[in-house]
Amino acid sequence: MADALLLARAQFGLNIGFHILFPTLTIALAWFLLGFRILYQRTRDPAWLATYKLWVRIFALTFAMGVVSGVTMSFQFGTNWPRYMTTVGAIAGPLLSFEVLTAFFLEATFLGVMLFGMNRVPDWVHIVSTVMVAFGTTVSAFWILALNSWMQTPAGHMLSGGQWIAQDWWAVIFNPSFPYRLTHMLIASALTASFVVAGLSAWRLLWAPFDTSAAKTLRAGLLVAATLVPVQMLVGDQHGLNTLEHQPAKIAAVEALWHTERGAPLVLFAIPNEETRRNDYSIELAYGASLILKHDANGEVKGLDAFAPDHPAVAPVFFAFRIMVGIGVLMLAVSWFGAWMTRRGRAAPRWLLWVFAAFTFAGWGATLAGWIVTEMGRQPWLVTGVLRTKDAVGEITGAQLGASLTGYILTYSLLFVAYMVVLTHMAGKGAD
Amino acid sequence: MDLPLAFMVLMGLSVLAYVVLDGYDLGVGMLMPAASEAEQSMMVASIGPFWDANETWLVLGIGILLTAFPLAHGVVLGALYLPVVAMLVGLMLRGVAFELRVKAEGWHRELWNWLFWAGSFAASFFQGVMLGRYITGFEAGFGFWAFAIVVGASLCGGYVLLGATWLILKTDGDLKKKAVGWARWGLIWVALGVALVSLATPLASATVRDKWFDFPRTLWVMILPAATVAAGFWLWRSTGALRRGAKGGDAQPFAAAVSIFALAFLGLAYSLFPYVVIDRLTIWQAAAHPSALKAVAIGAAIVLPFIVGYTILSYRIFRGKANAKLYD
Numbered sequence: 068m069a070d071a072l073l074l075a076r077a078q079f080g081l082n083i084g085f086h087i088l089f090p091t092l093t094i095a096l097a098w099f100l101l102g103f104r105i106l107y108q109r110t111r112d113p114a115w116l117a118t119y120k121l122w123v124r125i126f127a128l129t130f131a132m133g134v135v136s137g138v139t140m141s142f143q144f145g146t147n148w149p150r151y152m153t154t155v156g157a158i159a160g161p162l163l164s165f166e167v168l169t170a171f172f173l174e175a176t177f178l179g180v181m182l183f184g185m186n187r188v189p190d191w192v193h194i195v196s197t198v199m200v201a202f203g204t205t206v207s208a209f210w211i212l213a214l215n216s217w218m219q220t221p222a223g224h225m226l227s228g229g230q231w232i233a234q235d236w237w238a239v240i241f242n243p244s245f246p247y248r249l250t251h252m253l254i255a256s257a258l259t260a261s262f263v264v265a266g267l268s269a270w271r272l273l274w275a276p277f278d279t280s281a282a283k284t285l286r287a288g289l290l291v292a293a294t295l296v297p298v299q300m301l302v303g304d305q306h307g308l309n310t311l312e313h314q315p316a317k318i319a320a321v322e323a324l325w326h327t328e329r330g331a332p333l334v335l336f337a338i339p340n341e342e343t344r345r346n347d348y349s350i351e352l353a354y355g356a357s358l359i360l361k362h363d364a365n366g367e368v369k370g371l372d373a374f375a376p377d378h379p380a381v382a383p384v385f386f387a388f389r390i391m392v393g394i395g396v397l398m399l400a401v402s403w404f405g406a407w408m409t410r411r412g413r414a415a416p417r418w419l420l421w422v423f424a425a426f427t428f429a430g431w432g433a434t435l436a437g438w439i440v441t442e443m444g445r446q447p448w449l450v451t452g453v454l455r456t457k458d459a460v461g462e463i464t465g466a467q468l469g470a471s472l473t474g475y476i477l478t479y480s481l482l483f484v485a486y487m488v489v490l491t492h493m494a495g496k497g498a499d
Numbered sequence: 500m501d502l503p504l505a506f507m508v509l510m511g512l513s514v515l516a517y518v519v520l521d522g523y524d525l526g527v528g529m530l531m532p533a534a535s536e537a538e539q540s541m542m543v544a545s546i547g548p549f550w551d552a553n554e555t556w557l558v559l560g561i562g563i564l565l566t567a568f569p570l571a572h573g574v575v576l577g578a579l580y581l582p583v584v585a586m587l588v589g590l591m592l593r594g595v596a597f598e599l600r601v602k603a604e605g606w607h608r609e610l611w612n613w614l615f616w617a618g619s620f621a622a623s624f625f626q627g628v629m630l631g632r633y634i635t636g637f638e639a640g641f642g643f644w645a646f647a648i649v650v651g652a653s654l655c656g657g658y659v660l661l662g663a664t665w666l667i668l669k670t671d672g673d674l675k676k677k678a679v680g681w682a683r684w685g686l687i688w689v690a691l692g693v694a695l696v697s698l699a700t701p702l703a704s705a706t707v708r709d710k711w712f713d714f715p716r717t718l719w720v721m722i723l724p725a726a727t728v729a730a731g732f733w734l735w736r737s738t739g740a741l742r743r744g745a746k747g748g749d750a751q752p753f754a755a756a757v758s759i760f761a762l763a764f765l766g767l768a769y770s771l772f773p774y775v776v777i778d779r780l781t782i783w784q785a786a787a788h789p790s791a792l793k794a795v796a797i798g799a800a801i802v803l804p805f806i807v808g809y810t811i812l813s814y815r816i817f818r819g820k821a822n823a824k825l826y827d
Binding site for chain 2: 093098124127130131132134135136137138139141142144145146149153156157158160161163164165167168169171172173176177178179180183184185188196227228232233238296374461462463467470471474475478482485486489492493
């Protein structure tokens with residue numbers, strides 16, 4: 068049973084981790100496309116048309132990756148976590164259905180018009196189709212984040228005959244962590260897309276320094292990133308305070324605070340030790356955690372012992388959080404420096420183009436790390452205080468899970484390698 | 500209002516929409532090796548604007564199963580676990596291959612072409628296997644698995660038929676001529692498959708047998724197989740006319756193929772009703788909490804007309820013969 072639980076979690080984690088990469092990129096890339104399309108409409112500058120045509124293809128490829136891995140997800144809710152559906156299905160099911168109904172059809176249908184219809188429909192219909200795709204991807208994020216946030220900080224539910232049902236849909240959807248998580252995720256998507264846009268344009272400029280379309284696109288990506296990284300830092304801080312209020316055990320794990328104390332230090336680095344329940348090799352900043360979390364040097368911060376045994380494994384949450392913040396700080400430096408260096412039409416030096424190219428997928432790294440913090444930080448709960456992960460697993464045997472897990476790993480590896488090869492190839496060839 | 504019944508109808512219509520819509524693009528995928536390289540580009544162009552949205556009907560069908568009949572979702576997808584995984588791997592490969600084959604060159608392109616074909620084939624075959632296992636209530640034993648494999652092979656034939664008739668509708672010249680031939684072969688394949696499955700199902704399931712062989716009701720329900728045979732003749736005649744070089748009537752074979760699917764679907768629905776898992780769970784036993792059904796029913800009532808509307812709009816925008824220059 069423990070094996071089946073582990074395999075079910077590994078498989079679901081692999082799937083959702085693979086899947087999230089693509090929506091994270093497409094949600095905001097769709098708005099970028101709209102921007103490129105409108106810039107072309109207003110300026111009639113062929114450089115923007117070239118940009119649009121290149122990125123609409125990248126969008127289609129990424130979208131396809133999202134669709135196929137997303138179809139898999141819709142099956143795995145039931146196969147990996149059948150008790151999830153029987154206990155909270157009356158809440159999760161409708162939210163997922165709303166996503167399919169309001170978002171999936173919208174984006175998939177108008178994607179066809181956006182991709183293949185530019186010469187078949189009037190300009191305004193084509194622009195409206197692009198808006199519909201962008202709107203659809205965002206609505207999709209809305210419902211998924213509503214469901215995920217409800218699992219983190221449930222509200223508006225009640226027990227009815229052994230299962231949880233919605234008492235107040237408004238409260239279910241706009242649960243306490245939802246506004247923060249949705250904003251944090253949408254900006255994460257915007258940052259992911261802007262670094263991909265900037266990075267792949269830099270990649271193109273390394274091969275073709277005089278490609279004006281790529282230079283314009285690089286600048287667009289950098290400006291969006293430079294604007295949004297600081298906003299994301301503020302939003303992230305507010306999201307953290309919200310988590311402290313509603314999921315204090317997660318914050319204790321993030322900070323690797325084993326014991327409740329006043330004047331708690333900020334642990335900059337350590338190796339959390341689950342056996343001894345203390346940190347090895349820790350580097351601490353005195354009073355730091357109390358100051359950040361309570362805005363008072365002597366404020367009391369709850370440690371993990373206050374929640375034992377119902378708290379997450381500390382090390383993954385602790386490290387993932389630091390990776391996320393670390394990448395964020397680097398993204399700030401790169402985007403600001405890059406925006407400065409390319410001011411008023413200046414061309415970026417070659418070494419800087421290499422830096423942008425190296426940061427192409429920085430957003431993916433930070434987003435995945437952030438999701439590890441929030442998802443592993445919720446353990447041992449699947450739905451906080453309502454359903455434990457170990458109680459949601461079904462009767463699929465370890466052998467079946469093992470076989471399918473192998474199949475997924477092989478397929479995903481192939482698809483991922485192919486995706487990356489084609490992406491860099493397309494970007495290197497540029498918009499012709 | 501009987502919400503579980505309404506959701507059964509909605510789920511059925513989603514599955515039918517999926518089978519017809521993704522069916523034609525899976526069928527086109529399976530026909531790829533029979534065409535020249537230029538024709539392959541044309542075939543891919545004919546499904547390009549549609550395949551993403553077509554696949555969404557599967558997500559809706561599964562979503563309704565999950566939301567409206569959670570007990571059945573667990574039983575059905577648990578019992579079908581490995582065929583489902585195989586089908587999903589097939590769908591993934593073909594979906595991504597569709598995008599990648601356009602961008603790849605040389606042997607890469609050959610590889611993605613092959614994966615597009617293999618993925619289309621695997622997805623179709625395993626959907627049929629799932630259907631075969633589902634009809635017989637997941638019974639263990641050689642005979643039942645053989646039955647599922649026959650259904651899998653028949654569904655491939657059905658999708659090839661849909662794909663070929665779609666190509667008649669959307670293409671011109673030599674490719675269209677070839678598609679007429681494929682459609683006729685597909686029809687023979689389907690006729691064999693439907694005949695085998697129709698004979699075997701009453702043998703495999705007493706519940707289904709009672710539904711069909713209960714005088715005098717039998718006389719009424721025999722309208723379904725009779726109409727199916729009529730649709731088959733219509734397909735044979737309309738493709739025959741095209742083969743002799745008739746002008747117009749390009750839509751008729753596709754319409755006939757869709758009719759065959761709709762009739763087979765009705766027959767299946769009649770066989771199974773009111774079960775969502777045959778002999779085990781009726782739709783009312785498997786239904787979700789009324790509050791969940793109500794919420795989704797309201798959402799669906801508002802949104803579905805829009806979905807149908809803009810789907811029709813998209814098919815209108817891309818009406819007529821396909822253009823091989825995909826991204827212009």
